[in-house]
Amino acid sequence: MTDVLRYRPTAAELSYTFGGREPVARIKSGDILDTYTEDCFGGVVRGVGDLPSQVCEFPYLNPVTGPFYVESAEPGDTLALHFVSITPARDWAVSSTFPHFGALTATHTTAMLHEPLEERVWVYEIDKTNGLVRYTARNSDFTVDLPLDPMHGTVGLAPGAFEARMTIVPDVHGGNMDTPELRAGSTVYFGVNVPGALFALGDGHARQGQGEVSGVAVEAAMNTVVAVELIKGVATPTPRLETDDHLMSAGSARPLEDAFRMSQHDLVTWVADAGKLDVLDSYQLISQAGEAPVGNVCDANYTMVAKVAKRYLPSVDMYQGAHARLRALADSYR
Amino acid sequence: MTDVLRYRPTAAELSYTFGGREPVARIKSGDILDTYTEDCFGGVVRGVGDLPSQVCEFPYLNPVTGPFYVESAEPGDTLALHFVSITPARDWAVSSTFPHFGALTATHTTAMLHEPLEERVWVYEIDKTNGLVRYTARNSDFTVDLPLDPMHGTVGLAPGAFEARMTIVPDVHGGNMDTPELRAGSTVYFGVNVPGALFALGDGHARQGQGEVSGVAVEAAMNTVVAVELIKGVATPTPRLETDDHLMSAGSARPLEDAFRMSQHDLVTWVADAGKLDVLDSYQLISQAGEAPVGNVCDANYTMVAKVAKRYLPSVDMYQGAHARLRALADSYR
Amino acid sequence: MTDVLRYRPTAAELSYTFGGREPVARIKSGDILDTYTEDCFGGVVRGVGDLPSQVCEFPYLNPVTGPFYVESAEPGDTLALHFVSITPARDWAVSSTFPHFGALTATHTTAMLHEPLEERVWVYEIDKTNGLVRYTARNSDFTVDLPLDPMHGTVGLAPGAFEARMTIVPDVHGGNMDTPELRAGSTVYFGVNVPGALFALGDGHARQGQGEVSGVAVEAAMNTVVAVELIKGVATPTPRLETDDHLMSAGSARPLEDAFRMSQHDLVTWVADAGKLDVLDSYQLISQAGEAPVGNVCDANYTMVAKVAKRYLPSVDMYQGAHARLRALADSYR
């Protein structure tokens, strides 16, 4: 029987790590979570005068809602989370530059002697009715409407090996992957590392470009509905995504070619295993039929996604048909 | 007046570098080139028994047709090449693994103590009528039809600074960028480095996946038509592409994040300059509206493309409207 | 008054993370710690038949002794640890290859389709009297004596931002930096992130080459003596080392050039600040006088050290003369 867990966090309940936290609630396979996530700035950047480096305090950045304890989940299982809906909670969103953060600036690790770029905030209007977000230039009167395409930048489980990781780090446990592929209609699979899986999510984006080049997307609080399924006894080495039409593997690492390698390696071997193809035959097929949408090139690890249309693959129900079941569950909830 | 240069190279006329070669023919701005390019194996891999490392001889790989001398072209100008059509010249194409080449294998530079992966050839049937290429697994009976999507992996000009580069290297002069964005309908812009520009092209692909992960696409000889325009007195720092709907910048470097940075940096500053946007306003806009299609993650430099839909930008005719003129010229030729 | 804390951990007391653990003992500034560290294999690889992947269990690798709570230590302080002595606890040590670990093999992140290299163990004899370790080839009768040069691969504090990190990860909190510069006579400075600092150490090496290219050094249990000083109100952004003759900064990141950048950036700005040099004058001086000893090119982050002889710098007592005081304290203990 499907239960719906409605959970709205208080500020004090927000989490800033994956791992190292007690669960905020418990949920079971087959249930639905209806929740709220604050934006990456904790909601305190509300106008162009609110410079993030002044109004936010490290490490209280990129809060996630959770973690949620999934009944019966144990290491070696896979947790499937299907995004039923992701809806901006406000009629505005914000973006910014941030000192020494982003792909086209010196950073903490790509350390240089440059002063930071100017810190600047952009406020976007969200028009849910027409599915638009409005960009407004700060130093001219140019504006343009971009498609609303809500997604979660951050979703993941507690990592293994007794680790706790800042929410801004993407790795094999998920985290801040910042891929636009993580939108409503997507199922994401994670390998479970600790009892209860302890999943959490946040960092909603009204939309983002591929690579999130400035380091900050169109950041938005979200009302989000997730359908949950636990797949017992099936391991998942790195986060995978499934939609009605595509399979995807995410890799998070530096340099960026290693993120690419991880994602492609996982997709090649996943398709080979599940589709009963020889590994080199799978390598060849993915080489010609695959896509490689960039996630982020700004976070502590960079994220690449390897993607292939199911229609080009041997027919197989991945994860025992979990995506189809979760789609049906999602339909029943709307 | 538009002239059509019809040129079919003999084997001896093929070139293996950009730079360091005498032109094979001369062409002027406003003309059309109707030519043929051999596949990256020089046409000698024709069946699954033709292992490239045995039938090909280094450095006689990845031949290009050209170079062509463009009348009046001088350093500081831009050469625009519009791909009118790219048509497979045969009803088959080939792909392979190649020892110590590709993204998921140890290579010359990512040097490791592993033996090479097995060298294997795949032959694809090309069905031009239905626009399909047929993949056939080698170690099982799986086959699948993929969309025919012809492109050129290699196109470029002679580099500057008295250099000559192997055709398999992509850099600011173009070369082996291996981006699927370089298909019929695309205009590519290059900065001219030497008198006559000396452009050449080759390495046709019946299709390729993003990243060309195995290092080898669906390699095909091509009959290709290109419309040429010389834009005097306008410099171009890195290859750029334009289609009816999109602007793109290509960056080629290692590690992959530097290819990403180069491509995004060029697109951000190009849009800022041409669109009269403040640079940070352009950075913000591209961050939310941009795409980042991967070219190759296997060549001597990796290639990333930064891409944005024109409809999200301030209205401007890039390169004095060259793309529209070349489209019209292309239409007149068909 | 100097107290000596003698602490020998039981197996159950070993730690596998920095952060997320209760302290095993308390110590105060000015005290000496006399302790024991197990080798990176937990002491279970004792002969050439003990393959690490069979006798060790992830994540119970690379144990550290600690953490130790330093009285009065608070975020914003610096903890100085001076290595008084590092003495192999046994007359043998071991090394090995390890599947998909090391610089010349495909790894988890540099993911490739190769099978792992052969897993093989080498046993070294340690001759403390003559200061030698004896290498013995496995597949021939070649042997050679190398200088005994004991060091700790892993030393660090609890990280900030509520994180807990596997001991095999080096980062700004220290961890598995694997630099041969961390030998007896060195003082290492860490920024304190949590109350009590919570330092721990382990992973003794009888010696290692620069870069630790195979991923495994000459691994040895150690009897180690450390002198401790807390420097209140002085922050340290990344681990720094000081010897009688040199200053060093360590940077841990990927790709390796970012580790290089972090280390050089810190040394340039540290020397500029402390030596009252203009930053570009310091950049110039370090560019000509500096060294860049490689730490590891195999761990989760790579580590580079930037190093300069004090005799080339403006005269200054770094950290209020902590190194000299700790040297004197060390002398008093011997």
Place this chain on the structure above:
Amino acid sequence: MTDVLRYRPTAAELSYTFGGREPVARIKSGDILDTYTEDCFGGVVRGVGDLPSQVCEFPYLNPVTGPFYVESAEPGDTLALHFVSITPARDWAVSSTFPHFGALTATHTTAMLHEPLEERVWVYEIDKTNGLVRYTARNSDFTVDLPLDPMHGTVGLAPGAFEARMTIVPDVHGGNMDTPELRAGSTVYFGVNVPGALFALGDGHARQGQGEVSGVAVEAAMNTVVAVELIKGVATPTPRLETDDHLMSAGSARPLEDAFRMSQHDLVTWVADAGKLDVLDSYQLISQAGEAPVGNVCDANYTMVAKVAKRYLPSVDMYQGAHARLRALADSYR
């Protein structure tokens, strides 16, 4: 019979590429070359007011003397160059920052939105008698004497595959490796790619730090003597160095870990082949006994050197004892 070729280039005879140039003179195996090299700025930066970006013109940077045609040299041979002496030709040398060049600044490839760092010149006094170079801060009165340690940043042969490369690029043909290991007393071995080998050298440094972090060393014109030996029928895959005490392999690539991998891979397999060690036994030995001196982390490719003391290796005369012969030849010339 040993001949001495004395050659002093005119400005017009300087070369800016490896490859693509006619030889300036011919030399035979067993001969000595006594020559002059201009500094990397072509000698036009002579005071703190001579900003390189203003007084130098791209691509007329980093001139080399040569190329020299070596009689009988053919592809597949090895050319050994022994540096008999490297003597600063003037009593001063210069260094600088250079816009968007260096490890701690945004560059052409690590493209960012920062303005360049300030361009500044430092003039060094050279005291050949006492073996010192004097650093003088620009924005304070600090000065310090550093050891004079002359070396050549750039030495190499014509590349293969019909390429011509700018002298500032290091690769398997040598070029701008910028390693301080290339000093008097060193023999460097290169694989010959074209008839006559066509070697050239330049870019003298009165000294440099490891990594050449600012991108510019203590640049000096040099009077240099080189002894030449051609080793027929022996190939060399990447530049190697030999001194009385050490063997070294150089790797040039990006990212820096690939330069590290190339250098270590070559040293491991060279020692295995020549020393009749199993490859994994060699890997283990180099892992514990090896050094990894950084060359440059600023050029078009980064350079790392893998280095090991001969006394730790099986006894073997590398390259048929070429280094010892060249040492003897050098002694006879002094």
